[in-house]
Each structure stands twice: as C-alpha cells, then as structure tokens.
Amino acid sequence: MRIAIASGKGGAGKTSIAASLARMWPVPHILCDTDVEAPNLHIYLHPSLNDEEPVSIAVPGKVNQDLCTACGLCRQICGYGAIARFGKRISVFPDMCHGCGGCFDVCPTGALVEGTRALGGISLGSLGDGTPYLTGATRIGEVMTPPLIRALLSRLDDVERESHDGRDVLLDSPPGVSCPVMTVVSRADAVLMVVDPSPFGRSDFALAYEAFSRTGRKLACILNRAGQSESGDAAVRAFCREHDLPLLAEIPFSERCAAVLSRGELPFDAEAAWKSIFRDAAEKMRALFTGDCHD
Amino acid sequence: MTEQIAPKSRPAPLREIVVISGKGGTGKTSLTAAFAACAAEGGNAVLCDLDVDTPDLHIVLAPEVRESFEFRGRGKAVVAHPLCVACGECGRHCRFGAIVPGEGGKPVIDPLACEGCGVCKAFCPQQAIMLPEIICGEWHVSETRFGPFVHAVLRPGQENSGRLVSLVKQEARNLARKIGRDTLLCDGSPGTGCPVISSLSGATLAVCVIEPSLSGKSDFERVASVCRHFRIPVGVVINRCTLNPDITEQLEAFCRQEGYAIFGKVPFDASLVRTTAAGLAATEEDTPLARTIRDIWQRIDTFKAPLLQGRPFIPAAPAGS
Numbered sequence: 001m002r003i004a005i006a007s008g009k010g011g012a013g014k015t016s017i018a019a020s021l022a023r024m025w026p027v028p029h030i031l032c033d034t035d036v037e038a039p040n041l042h043i044y045l046h047p048s049l050n051d052e053e054p055v056s057i058a059v060p061g062k063v064n065q066d067l068c069t070a071c072g073l074c075r076q077i078c079g080y081g082a083i084a085r086f087g088k089r090i091s092v093f094p095d096m097c098h099g100c101g102g103c104f105d106v107c108p109t110g111a112l113v114e115g116t117r118a119l120g121g122i123s124l125g126s127l128g129d130g131t132p133y134l135t136g137a138t139r140i141g142e143v144m145t146p147p148l149i150r151a152l153l154s155r156l157d158d159v160e161r162e163s164h165d166g167r168d169v170l171l172d173s174p175p176g177v178s179c180p181v182m183t184v185v186s187r188a189d190a191v192l193m194v195v196d197p198s199p200f201g202r203s204d205f206a207l208a209y210e211a212f213s214r215t216g217r218k219l220a221c222i223l224n225r226a227g228q229s230e231s232g233d234a235a236v237r238a239f240c241r242e243h244d245l246p247l248l249a250e251i252p253f254s255e256r257c258a259a260v261l262s263r264g265e266l267p268f269d270a271e272a273a274w275k276s277i278f279r280d281a282a283e284k285m286r287a288l289f290t291g292d293c294h295d
Numbered sequence: 296m297t298e299q300i301a302p303k304s305r306p307a308p309l310r311e312i313v314v315i316s317g318k319g320g321t322g323k324t325s326l327t328a329a330f331a332a333c334a335a336e337g338g339n340a341v342l343c344d345l346d347v348d349t350p351d352l353h354i355v356l357a358p359e360v361r362e363s364f365e366f367r368g369r370g371k372a373v374v375a376h377p378l379c380v381a382c383g384e385c386g387r388h389c390r391f392g393a394i395v396p397g398e399g400g401k402p403v404i405d406p407l408a409c410e411g412c413g414v415c416k417a418f419c420p421q422q423a424i425m426l427p428e429i430i431c432g433e434w435h436v437s438e439t440r441f442g443p444f445v446h447a448v449l450r451p452g453q454e455n456s457g458r459l460v461s462l463v464k465q466e467a468r469n470l471a472r473k474i475g476r477d478t479l480l481c482d483g484s485p486g487t488g489c490p491v492i493s494s495l496s497g498a499t500l501a502v503c504v505i506e507p508s509l510s511g512k513s514d515f516e517r518v519a520s521v522c523r524h525f526r527i528p529v530g531v532v533i534n535r536c537t538l539n540p541d542i543t544e545q546l547e548a549f550c551r552q553e554g555y556a557i558f559g560k561v562p563f564d565a566s567l568v569r570t571t572a573a574g575l576a577a578t579e580e581d582t583p584l585a586r587t588i589r590d591i592w593q594r595i596d597t598f599k600a601p602l603l604q605g606r607p608f609i610p611a612a613p614a615g616s
Binding site (some may be wrong): 008009010011012013015033038039040043052077079080098099100101102105106136138140141142143145174175176177178179182183185186189196198199200203206207210213214215228229231232255258260261262263264 | 314316317318319320324325349351354370388390405406407408410411412413414417418437445448449451452453454456457484485486488489490492506507508509510511514517519520524525533537538542563568569571572574583606
C-alpha cells in the first residue's frame with residue numbers, strides 16, 4: 001500500500017506530518033520523499049544516505065551535419081520547440097527537450113546524435129531502525145520534475161521488491177495540483193490530504209480534492225493547525241462531511257510546536273498529545289486504506 | 296534655428312518584482328497582498344498571480360473580473376479503436392510507458408503517464424490516434440481596489456502550468472504598457488521547477504519570503520541558486536522571524552555573505568490569519584505589523600539592483616510542463 005501525503009497548498013505541514021506518522025507507523029514500512037524540488041523529510045528523520053545517483057534524459061545532443069539532409073521531419077514532430085531549422089541547417093536546443101524521442105525515431109538518416117541532460121539525482125539509504133529511505137533532488141535550473149520523480153518511483157519499485165513483505169510505503173509528495181504531484185498520486189494507492197484551515201489553505205484544498213478524487217484513489221484528510229479560527233476549522237469539517245472524506249485527525253496549532261518544528265525536530269516531547277494523535281491517525285489510515293487492523 | 300530631433304520614443308523597461316518562496320506556506324501571498332496595498336498608493340503597478348496551480352491572491356484582492364479567456368493546451372493521446380489494427384507501433388515509440396496493450400492487443404493509454412508529445416500519433420499507420428486540444432485553465436483580467444490584476448487558474452490535475460504562467464505574465468506586461476504603468480508586482484509560484492522558472496523569466500527582482508526553519512532555509516538556498524543561475528537579483532524578507540531567532544540570524548548572515556539584500560523581518564503575528572480571513576491585506580489596517588510591512592515595501596520599491604554580469608537566459612516554457 002503506497003500512501004501519498006499531499007496537500008495542494010505548500011507549507012500546509014505535510015512533511016512534518018509525514019515524519020510524525022512515520023515515527024508512529026505500527027509496522028515496518030518504506031519512506032520516500034518525492035518532493036524533489038524542495039526535499040525536506042530528511043531534516044526531521046535523519047536518514048543515512050548513499051551517494052546520489054545521477055538521473056538524466058536522452059535528448060538530441062547535436063546534429064551530424066554530414067548526415068543531415070535538413071528535411072525538417074524532426075522539427076515537425078517536436079512539440080516542445082527544441083529543434084529549429086535555420087536555412088539549410090538543423091539546430092537542437094536540449095534545454096527545451098522533454099525526452100519523447102520522436103526526433104530520433106523520425107530521422108531518416110540517423111543524423112541526430114544522442115546526448116543527455118542531467119535532471120538531478122536520487123539517493124537511497126535508511127533510518128537508524130533500518131527503515132528504507134529514498135529521496136531525490138532536481139538539478140538547480142532544471143525545469144522538468146516528473147521524469148526525475150518517475151525514476152525515483154521506479155527505484156522504489158526495486159526497494160519494495162527486495163523487501164519481499166509487501167510493506168506500506170509513505171510518500172511525502174510535492175505541493176500543488178499539477179504534474180509533479182499527479183505523477184506521484186498516479187503511482188500511489190491512497191492519498192492523505194493535509195489541510196491548512198486558512199482561507200488560502202481551504203481554497204487549495206478544494207482544488208486538490210478535485211484533482212485527486214478524479215484519480216479514483218482512496219482519500220482521507222488530516223486537519224493541521226486547528227484552533228486558530230473556529231469558522232475555518234468548521235468549513236474544513238463541513239467540506240469533509242459533504243464529500244464523504246474521512247477526517248482522521250485534527251492537530252492543534254501552537255506557537256511552541258511551530259518553534260520546535262522550525263528546528264527540524266518533531267514535537268513529541270513539547271506537545272503531550274502529539275504521540276497519541278499520530279498513533280491513532282496511523283492506525284486509522286491502515287484500517288481505512290489497507291483494511292488491516294493492528295493492535 | 297535647427298530643428299530638434301526628438302529621440303525615438305521607446306517604452307520604458309518594466310520593473311518586474313516577483314515574490315517567491317521556495318518552500319510553500321511561508322506567507323508569500325499574504326505579504327504580496329500587503330505590498331499590493333502599498334503599491335496601490337503609487338498607482339504604478341499592475342498585479343498578477345503567477346501561482347496558477349493553487350492561486351490564492353484573489354482571495355484577498357476580491358477581483359471584479361472584466362474579461363475571461365480559456366487557456367488551451369495539448370491534451371492526452373486518444374485511440375479511435377475502430378481504426379486501430381493492434382500493430383503495436385505506438386507502444387514501441389512511447390518513451391513514457393503510457394501505452395499498454397489492452398483487449399485484443401489494442402493499445403490503452405494511461406492519461407496520467409501520457410505527456411501528450413504526439414509521437415504515437417505521428418507513427419500510427421492507421422491514423423487512429425488523436426491528440427485533441429483541451430481547455431487546461433482560464434485566465435482573467437480584473438479590477439481590484441489595489442489596481443488592475445491578471446490572474447489564472449489551471450484546471451486541477453492539468454499540465455502546461457509553465458506555459459500558463461508565461462501567458463499571464465505577458466498579458467500583465469501588455470496591460471501595463473497599454474495603461475502606462477511601469478511596475479509588475481507578481482505573486483510567484485513555490486518550488487524550484489517549471490512554474491517558478493517561468494515566473495522568474497524577465498524578473499528584475501526576486502523577493503524571497505523565507506521562514507526561519509531548517510526546511511525554509513534549505514528551500515531558500517535552492518531557490519536563491521535558481522535565481523543566481525538565471526542572473527536575477529535576490530532580496531529577502533524573513534517572515535515569522537520570532538519563531539526561530541537562531542535560524543533567522545543564520546539566514547541574515549548567509550544573505551550578507553551571498554550579497555542578497557535583506558528588506559526586513561516580520562515577527563510572527565497570529566492576527567495575520569484573522570486579517571486574511573476577513574479578506575484584508577495586512578497593510579490596510581493600522582497596526583505595528585502593518586507599519587513593519589510598509590517599511591519593507593518602501594525598501595523594495597526604492598531598491599536599485601546591482602548590475603549582474605551577463606544576460607539572463609530562461610528557456611521559454613516548454614509546452615507540456
């Protein structure tokens with residue numbers, strides 16, 4: 001069972017909630033930080049990581065002008081403006097390429113020379129208790145994140161296979177509701193939505209619900225930073241009731257917890273209820289998503 | 296008397312201030328709204344929301360929409376099964392693993408994996424694959440109490456957000472020139488990828504709203520590197536600085552070392568949530584918080600960015616991202 005922990009709005013608290021759930025997860029599991037533009041889960045969980053493995057895509061690197069007849073078929077098939085023709089000469093712009101490979105397939109003379117563009121890297125490792133941990137980070141200046149996320153998730157497939165026990169996977173997901181998070185959700189079985197009850201948070205929550213519900217994945221919510229505005233909290237509860245969304249926990253806001261989290265620590269000591277809230281939420285998630293009850 | 300030859304009139308270059316954050320949830324939108332209220336007093340700004348994925352600035356600006364437009368983009372491949380002869384050619388060419396054999400060996404397209412690149416369509420000998428253009432979102436030109444506002448919303452789960460960001464920004468520029476305003480004040484998008492890079496394209500200043508936490512620091516360092524990569528001047532506002540004075544200090548030291556302007560610090564203030572919930576920008580009230588933010592805007596507004604070496608290059612937004 002792969003559970004994506006997602007939020008729509010950035011900063012809703014999904015990473016600290018993912019880390020807290022991981023700490024209270026009652027059975028062996030795997031952790032994967034798929035927020036490759038801004039990976040942060042390691043800050044709370046301190047995995048030891050192996051060296052980063054580079055990830056790149058195949059792009060047209062250059063044109064062999066001796067073979068090129070400037071027929072322009074490559075330029076026609078490219079949907080991304082990565083190939084242009086100036087007079088009788090074809091030029092390629094690897095930065096614009098999405099890696100569809102159409103240009104190579106369509107070139108009648110094999111004049112395009114394959115090159116690579118670095119997308120970023122992925123790292124594997126584990127927590128102190130042996131929990132496998134995967135993360136990735138985009139190269140600075142790189143536009144495309146989904147192919148790096150796909151590479152990360154296919155490494156996750158390997159790690160899952162090696163663990164042999166069909167264990168649960170918690171995925172810290174990218175924010176937003178477009179390609180990066182949808183790449184993760186499409187490869188997950190269930191989505192835990194972390195909701196911030198501010199007006200901005202509620203607006204983004206509604207957009208996220210619209211995007212995620214369409215994928216047919218099982219959904220549930222956690223209300224974060226509750227207790228700051230009664231009407232905001234009530235609006236989130238009403239939305240959940242109306243859309244039949246299980247609301248698994250409400251996490252009270254406190255400046256004290258925010259300060260602890262800002263240091264990269266989880267407030268298990270600072271906030272007495274933290275432990276029971278997350279133990280309970282983890283059990284409910286397992287019961288809801290996997291139908292498995294653990295006691 | 297010799298006739299004076301008037302210099303060729305050229306439109307003055309626009310000032311493009313883009314508020315970004317790296318990490319989401321640092322207060323970027325609340326501060327952008329507060330700056331917008333200040334900028335409105337000068338009457339020189341056009342506002343725009345470049346966070347088309349999860350736009351929120353409209354919640355405070357309460358725009359009156361004047362014009363709306365559809366945003367179209369490439370959709371996903373669709374197979375017309377009566378024409379398909381199950382030759383498998385499409386699947387062999389798809390590099391995204393989006394085509395799997397279904398009933399009778401006929402291809403089934405996974406819309407979540409499909410990039411919409413059109414390679415399958417180009418190679419289908421039966422012309423059985425279509426790539427219909429779809430409506431990916433809407434964009435609007437609106438009027439607000441702080442001035443004109445260009446904004447958009449991507450349909451949830453859709454792609455092409457980088458292209459929509461570029462479009463919104465270009466429309467805001469066009470509007471600014473048309474009505475003679477010299478500043479764009481933009482709420483940028485979070486992260487470091489496609490939409491934020493499109494947000495930064497053409498920016499004359501990136502105002503980075505940072506939260507003093509380890510994750511906020513890590514994300515700021517990443518997004519500041521992106522700005523540096525594209526040679527865009529960076530200045531920072533440290534929001535909720537009282538939550539972690541140690542990290543605030545580290546951030547200030549880092550900025551001084553890297554040459555990033557520090558426009559100011561905003562203390563944690565629970566009233567900001569209430570103000571926003573009431574649909575007000577923080578600077579519409581007269582509070583100590585409002586005065587702090589006004590001072591910060593003053594510094595941003597009068598900031599002369601150092602000349603950076605080289606010409607910034609930002610790739611135009613790729614079609615499918």
